[in-house]
Amino acid sequence: MSCSPCVSAAPGRPRPVTRSDPKNSHCSRRLHVPQAASAPAAQAAAEQITVKIGHAAPLTGSIAHLGKDNESGVKLAIDEANAKGISIGGKNVQFEMLSEDDEGKPDKGPIIAQKFADAKVAGVVGHLNSGVTIPASSVYNQAGIPMISGSATNPQLTEQGFAVTFRTVGRDDQQGPAIASYLVAEHKPKVAAVVDDATSYGEGLANEVEKTLKAAGVTVLPREKGTDKQNDWKAVLTKLRGKKPDAIFFGGMDAAAGPLMKQGKELGLKAVFAFGDGACSDKMKELAGDAAEGLVCSQAGIPAQASSKPFLDAYKAKFNADPIIYAPFTYDATNLLIAAMQKADSVDPAKYLPALKAIELNGASGKIQFDEKGDRKDAEMTIFTMKGGKIEPVAIIKSGQTVKYEDFVKSLAGEAK
Numbered sequence: 001m002s003c004s005p006c007v008s009a010a011p012g013r014p015r016p017v018t019r020s021d022p023k024n025s026h027c028s029r030r031l032h033v034p035q036a037a038s039a040p041a042a043q044a045a046a047e048q049i050t051v052k053i054g055h056a057a058p059l060t061g062s063i064a065h066l067g068k069d070n071e072s073g074v075k076l077a078i079d080e081a082n083a084k085g086i087s088i089g090g091k092n093v094q095f096e097m098l099s100e101d102d103e104g105k106p107d108k109g110p111i112i113a114q115k116f117a118d119a120k121v122a123g124v125v126g127h128l129n130s131g132v133t134i135p136a137s138s139v140y141n142q143a144g145i146p147m148i149s150g151s152a153t154n155p156q157l158t159e160q161g162f163a164v165t166f167r168t169v170g171r172d173d174q175q176g177p178a179i180a181s182y183l184v185a186e187h188k189p190k191v192a193a194v195v196d197d198a199t200s201y202g203e204g205l206a207n208e209v210e211k212t213l214k215a216a217g218v219t220v221l222p223r224e225k226g227t228d229k230q231n232d233w234k235a236v237l238t239k240l241r242g243k244k245p246d247a248i249f250f251g252g253m254d255a256a257a258g259p260l261m262k263q264g265k266e267l268g269l270k271a272v273f274a275f276g277d278g279a280c281s282d283k284m285k286e287l288a289g290d291a292a293e294g295l296v297c298s299q300a301g302i303p304a305q306a307s308s309k310p311f312l313d314a315y316k317a318k319f320n321a322d323p324i325i326y327a328p329f330t331y332d333a334t335n336l337l338i339a340a341m342q343k344a345d346s347v348d349p350a351k352y353l354p355a356l357k358a359i360e361l362n363g364a365s366g367k368i369q370f371d372e373k374g375d376r377k378d379a380e381m382t383i384f385t386m387k388g389g390k391i392e393p394v395a396i397i398k399s400g401q402t403v404k405y406e407d408f409v410k411s412l413a414g415e416a417k
Contacts, residue, residue: 047091047092048091048092048093048094049091049092049093049094049347050093050094050095050096051088051093051094051095051096051122051341051347052095052096052097052098052119052120052121052122053074053078053095053096053097053098053121053122053123053124053125053334053337054097054098054099054100054112054116054119054121054123054124054125054126054145055070055071055074055097055098055099055100055124055125055126055330056099056100056101056102056109056112056113056116056124056126056127056128056132056136057070057071057101057102057104057126057127057128057129058101058102058103058104058128058129059071059099059100059101060101060103061103061104062229062253062255063104063128063253063254063255063278065281065283065324066128066151066253066254066278066281066324066325066326067101067104067128069323069324069325069326069327070125070126070128070150070151070326070327070330071097071099071330072315072318072319072323072327073125073150073315073323073326073327073328073329073330073331073332073333073334074097074099074125074330074331074333074334075097075318076311076314076315076318076319076327076331077330077331077332077334077335077338078095078096078097078334079318080314081093081095081334081335081338082094082095086338086342088341088342088345088346088347089345089346089347093341093347095338098116098119098121100112100115100116102126102127102128102129102132102136104128104129104131104132104228104253105132106129106131106132106134106135106200107135108132109127109132109133109134109135109136109139110135110136110138110139112127112136113136113137113138113139113140113143114139116140116145117139117140117143117145121145122145122337122341122347122348122349123145123146123147123148123337123349124140124145124146124147124148125147125148125149125150125330125333125334125337126147126149126150126330127149127152128149128151128152128326129151129152129199129200129201129253130152130153130154130156130157130172130199130200130201130204131154131199131200131201133147133149133152133154133157134152134154134156134157134160134200137157137160137162137165138160138162140162140164140165141160141162141163141164141165144164144349144350144353145164145349146164146166146337146340146349146352146353146356147164147165147166148166148167148168148333148336148337149166149167149168149169149333150167150168150169150326150329150330150331150332150333151169151277151300151325151326151329151330152167152169152201153167153169153170153171153172153175153201153204153205153276153277153300154171154172154200154201154204154205155171155172155173155204156200156204158171158373158374158375159373162374163353163357164349164353165374166333166336166356166370166374166375167374167375167376168301168329168330168332168333168336168365168368168376169277169300169301169326169329169376169379170300170301170375170376170379170380170381171300171375171379172201172204172205172207172208172276172300173208174300174379174381175205175208175276175277175298175299175300175381176205176206176207176208176209176211176212176276177208177209177211177212178298178381178383178397179209179249179274179276179296179297179298179381179383180208180209180210180212180213180216180249181212181216181397181402182296182298182383182395182397182402183213183247183249183272183274183296184212184213184216184218185402186296187246187247187272187296188246189213189218189245189246189247189271189272190218190219190246191218191219191220191221191243191244191245191246191247192213192218192219192220192221192245192246192247192248192249193220193221193224193240193243193245193247193248193249193271194206194209194210194213194220194221194223194224194248194249194251195223195224195225195226195236195248195249195250195251195252195260196223196225196226196250196251196252197225197226197227197228197230197250197251197252197253197256198225198226198227198228199228199252201251201252201253201276201278202228202250202251202252202253202276202278203225203251204251205251205276206223206249206250206251209249209251209274209276210223210249213249218247221240221243221245224236224239224240226252226256226260227256228252228253228255228256229256230256230259231255231256231259232259232263233259233260233263233264234263234267236260237260237263237264237267237269238267240264240269241267241268241269244270245269245271246270246271246272247271247272247273247274248264248269248271248272248273248274249273249274249275250273250274250275250279251275251276251278252275252276252278252279253278253279254275254278254279254280254281254283254284254287255287256279257275257278257279257284257287257288258279258283258284258286258287258288258292259287259288260273261273261284261288261291261292261295262287262288262289262291262292264291265288265291266291272294272295272296273294273295273296274295274296274297275295275296275297275298276297276298277297277298277299277300277325279297280297280298280299280325280384280391281324281325281391282324282389282390282391284297284386284391285386285389285390292386292389293386293387293388293389294385294386295385295386296383296384296385297383297384297385297391298381298382298383298384299325299381299382299384300379300381301328301329301365301379301380301381301382302328302365302366302380302382302396302408303382303384303393303405304322304323304324304325304326304327304328305322305393306382306393306408306409306412307323307328307364307365308363308364310364311328311331311364315327315331328363328364328365329365331363331364331365332361332363332364332365332368335361335363336356336359336361336363336368337356339359339361340352340353340355340356340359341355343355343359356370357370357374366380378398378399379398380396380397380398381396381397381398382395382396382397382405383395383396383397393405396408
């Protein structure tokens with residue numbers, strides 16, 4: 001898009017090939033990628049074009065740590081692609097990330113999407129929050145710009161019928177049943193409370209949890225609501241205390257979940273506290289203090305620490321930190337866009353979109369294929385608990401089957417051999 005010179009007339013369209021465990025790839029499994037242009041051909045392509053890839057997430061505010069985690073995944077993938085010297089359409093390509101702070105505000109999503117459209121980005125990775133991603137997706141759809149979210153889990157995102165909308169994580173109607181079923185199996189609550197922050201993400205996930213709990217015969221108390229900016233939950237928790245729930249699920253992000261759990265323990269609630277991916281981070285220890293010990297939470301995908309070793313090593317080397325939650329998924333999302341462009345031999349969204357729909361990539365977060373809606377096929381869900389101030393995975397749930405995390409890790413080791 002930004003590389004306006006025609007790229008479709010280039011001769012010698014590369015043919016996809018299959019290779020395994022490439023030394024310079026961050027994919028530990030088999031990867032379908034286009035055959036790299038020969039060195040002489042690449043050298044002959046004197047013209048260099050710049051391809052812009054947009055990224056948007058909250059980069060300021062209470063959940064900026066998650067937004068920056070997403071941004072780092074995109075940056076790593078782009079820097080690696082540029083280091084490889086990729087040629088598309090007979091031209092040397094330099095990828096450039098345009099990163100915007102949407103502040104996690106739904107009304108900023110369409111504004112930033114239009115800004116990306118005006119800048120003629122070739123694709124977008126984002127946004128982080130479902131409540132921002134869904135309204136922004138309409139603008140991307142109208143502009144014909146492929147977008148892949150690495151963290152938006154609300155089913156509505158891919159139920160709109162937009163041809164350009166994808167995600168590399170599972171959906172809330174997979175995550176909600178996963179965390180609720182785990183609660184029922186391991187903690188056996190008779191009475192449960194469900195609270196949400198009234199956002200598209202929090203309410204949507206809470207709805208899925210509530211449906212599964214009720215289907216399992218658990219008595220669910222009338223829904224309690226707050227906001228994503230709320231840090232005083234005493235009124236809600238005092239009301240719940242009198243009803244003595246065995247479990248409390250909160251749909252929302254860690255910035256609000258931490259105070260809720262801390263105040264719940266201070267008020268003497270004995271319930272197990274459970275959360276979705278938005279509150280499934282080590283930051284809960286900082287926000288809730290010792291009260292965070294024993295929480296149960298889920299993430300829509302494999303744990304960051306189970307990502308491919310080359311990715312983890314490269315991330316650590318570049319940012320001197322470990323990924324928090326979503327960086328492997330935004331890293332993969334970026335590589336999916338780039339791989340589709342290579343396969344189509346074009347950076348024109350209209351030309352590489354069919355390749356993106358059909359692509360198969362074994363990335364940092366595992367095998368990725370999209371279904372007809374743009375959702376990731378067979379997405380894993382992970383259940384965590386807080387032990388010693390750290391979020392630790394305890395189980396992986398895929399296609400309704402629960403596997404202990406240590407067994408999942410052994411299976412990955414066997415797969416890598």
